[in-house]
Each structure stands twice: as structure tokens, then as C-alpha cells.
Amino acid sequence: MSVETGNNVSIDRETGFVRELGLFDSVMITVGIMIGSGIFIVPADMARNIGSAGWLLVAWGVAAVLTIAAALSYGELASMMPRAGGVYVYLREAFSPILGFLFGWTLFTVIQTGTIAAVAVAFARFTGVLWPAIAEDRYLIAPIHLSSGYAISLSTGQLTAIIVIALLTWTNSRGVRYGKIVQNLFTTAKVAALIALILCGLIFSQHDAIAANFTNLWAPHDVTPITASFSALTAAGLFVAICVSQSGSLFAADSWHDITFASGEVRDPQRTVPRALAIGTVCVLALYLLANVAYLLVLPLNAIQHAPADRVATAMLQVLFPGWGAALMAIAIMVSTFGCINGLILAGPRVCYSMAQDGLFPKKAGELNAQHVPGWSLLIQGIWAAALVLPRTYNPQTHAYGSLYSNLLDYIISAALLFYVLTIAAVFRLRITRPDMSRPYRAVGYPIVPIVYIAGAAAILVCLFLFRPATTWPGLLIVAIGVPVYFLMRNSSHE
Numbered sequence: 001m002s003v004e005t006g007n008n009v010s011i012d013r014e015t016g017f018v019r020e021l022g023l024f025d026s027v028m029i030t031v032g033i034m035i036g037s038g039i040f041i042v043p044a045d046m047a048r049n050i051g052s053a054g055w056l057l058v059a060w061g062v063a064a065v066l067t068i069a070a071a072l073s074y075g076e077l078a079s080m081m082p083r084a085g086g087v088y089v090y091l092r093e094a095f096s097p098i099l100g101f102l103f104g105w106t107l108f109t110v111i112q113t114g115t116i117a118a119v120a121v122a123f124a125r126f127t128g129v130l131w132p133a134i135a136e137d138r139y140l141i142a143p144i145h146l147s148s149g150y151a152i153s154l155s156t157g158q159l160t161a162i163i164v165i166a167l168l169t170w171t172n173s174r175g176v177r178y179g180k181i182v183q184n185l186f187t188t189a190k191v192a193a194l195i196a197l198i199l200c201g202l203i204f205s206q207h208d209a210i211a212a213n214f215t216n217l218w219a220p221h222d223v224t225p226i227t228a229s230f231s232a233l234t235a236a237g238l239f240v241a242i243c244v245s246q247s248g249s250l251f252a253a254d255s256w257h258d259i260t261f262a263s264g265e266v267r268d269p270q271r272t273v274p275r276a277l278a279i280g281t282v283c284v285l286a287l288y289l290l291a292n293v294a295y296l297l298v299l300p301l302n303a304i305q306h307a308p309a310d311r312v313a314t315a316m317l318q319v320l321f322p323g324w325g326a327a328l329m330a331i332a333i334m335v336s337t338f339g340c341i342n343g344l345i346l347a348g349p350r351v352c353y354s355m356a357q358d359g360l361f362p363k364k365a366g367e368l369n370a371q372h373v374p375g376w377s378l379l380i381q382g383i384w385a386a387a388l389v390l391p392r393t394y395n396p397q398t399h400a401y402g403s404l405y406s407n408l409l410d411y412i413i414s415a416a417l418l419f420y421v422l423t424i425a426a427v428f429r430l431r432i433t434r435p436d437m438s439r440p441y442r443a444v445g446y447p448i449v450p451i452v453y454i455a456g457a458a459a460i461l462v463c464l465f466l467f468r469p470a471t472t473w474p475g476l477l478i479v480a481i482g483v484p485v486y487f488l489m490r491n492s493s494h495e
Contacts, residue, residue, distance in 0.1 A: 010267065011372065017084065017264040018372040020176045023272050025184060029259045030280025032187035033343035035194065036115075037122040037333050038252030039288050040313035043295060046245040047305045051220030051232045053213035053296050059242045060292050062456065063249035064285035069453040071256055071281040072444045073424045075274030078260050079441035080430065082269030085354030086260030087423050094426030094433075097358065098486050103419045104355045105482035110405075110412045112348035113381060115255065116341055117388040117405040120161035123337040127160060129330035134160050136401075143392055143401060151392045151401065162386045164338070168345045169382035175371035176265050179346040186339030193332040194287050197313060201294025204320050212300035222302055226467050243463035247413050250460075253288065254416070256281050258347035265350075270440040278444075345385075349377030360489045407471075408478070414464045415475035421457045424450050 010019040021029070043056065050056050077090045088107075092100030121136070128134040136157040143151035172179040220238065225231035232241040259276050263269045266276075291313075295304055298316045307315040313332075317325030349365075353374035356366030362380070369375030391404035427443055427450050443450060464472045 012264065015084065015264050016368045016372055018176055019265055019267045021180060021262065021266045021272075023275060025180045026259050026266055026272055026276035027280045027283075028180070028184045028187040029262070029343050029347065030256060030276050031191065031284055032183050032339045033255040033258050033347065034253055034280065034284045035187075035190055035287075035336055036119050036252075036340035037126075037337050038248070039194070039291055040329070040333060040336075041310045042248035042252050043292055043312045044304055044307045044310035046248050047301055048222075048224040049226065049232065049241045049245045050238070051223035051241075051301075052216070052218055053301050054217035055220065055232070055238060055242065056296075056301075057289065057292060059245050060249055060285075060289050062242060063246055063253055064289060066246075066453055066456045067250070067253050067256055067285055068278075068281050069445075069449045069456075070420060070424060071277040073427050073446075073450040073453060074257055074260065075277050075441050076427050076439060076443040076446075077423070077430075078263060078273040078277065079270040080437055080439055082263045082266070082273065083354070084262065084264035084350040086263060086351065087257060087419065088261075088351045088354055090260075090423050090426050091419070092358075094429045095422070097360070097490075098483070099422065101355065101360050101486045101489075102479055102482045104351050104360070105485060106412060106415060106419070106479050107348065107351055108361075108381070108384070109482075110408045110478060111416055112344060112351075113385040113388055114405045114409045114412070116165060116344045116348075116381075116385040117161065118403075118409060119337045119340050119344070120164050120385070121157065121389060121403065121405075123164055123334055123341065124157040124160035126330040126333045126337070128157060129326055143394070145394065146391075148396060149394055150404070151394050152390050153392055153401070154390065158389050161389045164341060165345070165382055165386050165389075168338075168342045169378050172342070172346050172349075173369065173371065173373060173375050173378050176262075176346070176373055179342065179373075182342045183339060183346065186335055186342065190332070190336040190339050191283075191287070193335060194291060197317075197332070198287070198290045198294045200320055201291075201297045201316065205297035206299075206319065209296065209298050209300050209303075212302075213296045222305060230467070240463050240467060243460045244467055246460045247464060247468070249288075250417070251409075251413060253281075253285060255344065255347075256284070257420075258343065261347040261350040270438075274441040345378070345381065349374045349381050352377035352381060359492075360486065410471040411474040412478060413475065414461055414468075414472040415479050417457055417461055417464075421454055421461075424453050 046059055047056055050059055081089050083089055088100045088104045091103050124134055134156045136155050138156045139153055141154040143153040145151045220232045223232045226240055230237050232238040263273055266272050295312055295316055298319055304312050314326050314329040317329050352361050352365045355361035364376040365380055388405045393402040393404055
């Protein structure tokens with residue numbers, strides 16, 4: 001139930017949220033969060049693992065099929081439970097409160113905040129291409145070592161990332177209307193930039209690249225082995241390489257479901273959210289496939305595999321526009337990452353808000369501010385995301401510094417995939433346990449489409465746990481830490 005105010009604002013009487021987001025806004029949030037910096041970088045590592053142009057496109061096709069299948073399945077849950085919190089609510093209602101909490105815990109501690117930190121640093125890094133004074137090794141506070149492998153520092157690059165997080169957190173605290181204006185503007189700009197990149201590749205294709213990539217389309221070469229004795233040069237190795245490479249392509253297409261977190265602010269959410277999920281994921285994955293075709297039309301595969309710092313899109317533009325490529329790509333990625341950060345900051349606090357409403361997060365996080373948005377949740381998320389920018393990893397052998405959030409995101413990819421599998425399993429469970437519950441939208445292709453995702457994701461998970469154990473098992477530990485936190489929060493809320 002909602003009531004119209006004098007300012008033509010629809011306020012939900014039950015929750016206090018403003019239902020400001022229409023279909024276009026919801027699609028822009030979906031698209032804007034999905035397109036960050038990944039599509040411009042991850043094809044390099046995927047190409048090293050897979051080793052052929054044809055199978056690289058197949059790997060992106062697999063990511064497209066799985067992501068779209070997941071979005072079509074999530075739509076049913078979104079139409080059934082159009083409330084703030086999205087996946088947290090779905091897991092809570094289908095299985096148990098603790099499972100919903102573990103998703104929310106992992107989302108807050110690493111997935112959402114770690115991604116915000118990562119994308120904010122990417123924004124700063126590419127800003128540094130235009131203004132070299134902004135860099136991760138130009139220190140305002142030199143690294144202070146906490147142990148042999150970890151340090152904390154503040155560079156001009158890190159400070160820029162923190163300022164961007166603070167600015168967009170403040171903007172979104174002023175109301176969802178401000179957040180959506182920023183989102184719509186930057187998402188439109190980044191889609192235009194990505195389309196321009198694709199057109200450049202299609203129009204100015206290079207004969208040597210076409211000959212190198214499409215003459216032996218399916219023959220792997222110059223492959224980085226998955227293990228010492230296992231690579232894409234064999235049929236089994238190729239299957240594993242495609243599965244393992246999904247950690248890159250699925251990461252580049254991740255957060256497609258974040259619009260469900262803000263369902264409480266969407267107009268006619270039972271219809272709008274499922275449509276936004278379908279339209280947004282199809283559009284983004286189509287652009288991603290075309291972007292990879294563009295790369296392959298301009299760069300030989302070995303140039304993609306060995307692009308400096310994995311910046312494939314930059315290498316492509318350098319070939320087409322010598323001397324200008326790096327600057328052009330830096331501007332495009334700055335626009336892309338800025339819009340991505342805004343969408344992540346907008347969506348994430350709605351999960352914290354829902355958890356606080358259930359007594360599983362600090363009480364203040366469950367309150368709306370005068371602008372009808374969860375201001376305290378925004379603030380808490382912003383502080384933690386900014387804090388994740390500061391810790392550094394340190395390699396004593398190479399004396400090189402990395403970023404802690406990068407390690408955490410590597411660890412959590414498999415855990416996030418597991419939560420997605422459980423959420424889609426919730427479609428089956430709720431069909432059994434709550435058959436009479438209103439479903440304005442039913443999953444297209446049920447039960448085949450959800451099964452396709454579960455089977456595909458399960459195969460990827462098995463390969464990740466077998467062949468990337470160092471970056472997968474720690475993710476389960478992060479999730480497991482949430483178990484005692486759940487009981488602590490539940491008990492304290494009952495006192």
C-alpha cells in the first residue's frame with residue numbers, strides 16, 4: 001500500500017520507502033552495476049587459460065547462458081517477495097534465517113564492500129593515466145607493516161578511491177532520486193562507450209589478427225597450464241580451463257541481481273524487477289560477447305594473452321589510435337567504474353537494512369533517514385568499504401604490494417556462486433512448500449532453465465575447489481565465521 005504526497009512521490013505506508021524506480025531506472029541499475037572494469041581486463045587471463053579464440057568466445061557464451069538463466073529464475077522470487085533485501089529475504093524465507101544471514105554477512109564483509117573498494121581503486125588507477133600524481137605508489141603515508149605479509153598505507157590513489165566512495169555514499173544518502181540520476185547518467189555514458197569500442201573493432205579490424213585468430217579458431221596454443229600436468233591442450237583440460245575461467249567472466253558479469261536489494265523502492269516491483277533482470281542481463285552479456293569479438297578482430301590472441309597489466313581494451317585502442325589509446329580507454333573506464341560504484345553503493349545497504357529489521361545487524365541500520373533511505377546502513381557500508389582500501393598485502397620475495405580486498409574477492413567468488421545456486425534452488429523449494437503463494441511472474445523455462453544454471457554452476461564450483469583450492473576454500477571460512485556472529489546477534493536482539 002502506498003500514498004501519494006504533494007510532491008508526487010509515492011511512499012510505501014508499510015516500510016516508509018519511496019517507490020521512485022521505474023523500469024528504465026531498474027534496468028540502468030542492473031546494467032550499471034554489471035559493467036565495471038572487468039570486461040576490459042579479464043579476457044587476458046581467460047585467453048591464457050583457454051588458449052584459442054573460438055573457445056574463449058564459448059567461455060563467454062557459457063557465462064551468458066548461466067547468468068541469463070539465473071536472472072530468469074530470480075525473477076520468480078522477486079515477484080513473490082518484492083521487499084528490500086532481495087537474496088537475503090529469499091534465502092531466509094525458503095530455507096532458514098541463518099542461511100539468509102550468512103549471505104548478508106558475506107555480502108557486507110566482502111562481496112559488496114570489497115567490490116566497491118576494488119572498483120573505486122580501479123577508478124583511481126585509470127584517473128592516474130590522465131593525472132600521474134594519482135598513483136598507488138605515491139604515498140601520503142608510507143606502508144606501515146603489520147606483519148611480514150601485510151601492511152597499511154595511504155597513497156594518492158587510495159585517497160582518491162576513498163573520496164569517490166564518500167562522495168557517492170553522501171549522494172545516495174540524499175535520497176534514491178539522486179542516486180538514480182547519477183546511475184542513469186553514467187550507465188548511459190558507459191554503454192555508449194562500450195558500443196563505441198565494439199564498433200571500432202568491427203570497423204577497423206586488422207587483417208593479421210583475423211588471420212591469426214580465425215584460421216585455427218579452435219586450436220589452443222600458448223596456454224597457461226591449470227596445474228603442472230593439466231592444461232587446455234587436452235579435452236578434459238579444456239573443459240576445466242573453461243570452468244576455471246568462469247571466475248573471470250562471471251565476476252565481470254556479477255552483481256546482476258542487485259536490483260532485487262532495492263525492490264522496496266521499485267514501482268510495481270512484481271513486474272518491474274523480473275523484467276529489469278531479464279533485459280539488463282541480456283543486454284550486458286550481448287555487449288560482452290561483442291566486445292570479445294572486437295578484441296579478436298584487432299588483436300592476435302597472444303597480444304590479448306600478454307596485454308600490459310591485462311588491459312586488453314587499452315591495447316586494442318593503442319593499435320587503432322596510437323598515442324591516444326591509453327587516454328581514451330582511461331576516460332571510458334573512469335565513467336564505467338564511477339557508475340558501477342554508485343549502483344553498488346545504492347543497492348547494498350538495503351540488505352543491511354533488512355537484516356537490522358530482523359535484529360541481525362546494528363539497530364540503527366534498520367532506520368530510514370528523512371530522505372526515506374537507510375542512511376545509517378549507507379554510512380556503515382561506506383566506512384567499511386573505505387577501510388578495505390587501506391590494507392595492503394606484501395610479497396617479501398618481490399617486495400611488491402598488493403591489495404587485501406583483491407585477495408578477499410578471489411576467496412569469495414566460489415562462496416558467492418554457492419549462494420546463487422542455493423537461491424535458485426529456492427525456486428524449487430518454494431514451489432513445493434508454498435504452492436499457493438502469489439507468483440505474478442513464473443520462471444521462464446521452469447524447471448529446465450533453473451536446472452541448467454544449477455548444473456553449470458555446480459560443475460564450475462567442483463573445478464574451482466579442485467584446481468584453485470588456495471583461492472576457494474578460504475571463502476568458506478569467511479562464510480563460516482558468520483555462524484557465531486549470527487547467534488551472537490540473535491541472542492543480543494532477544495535480550
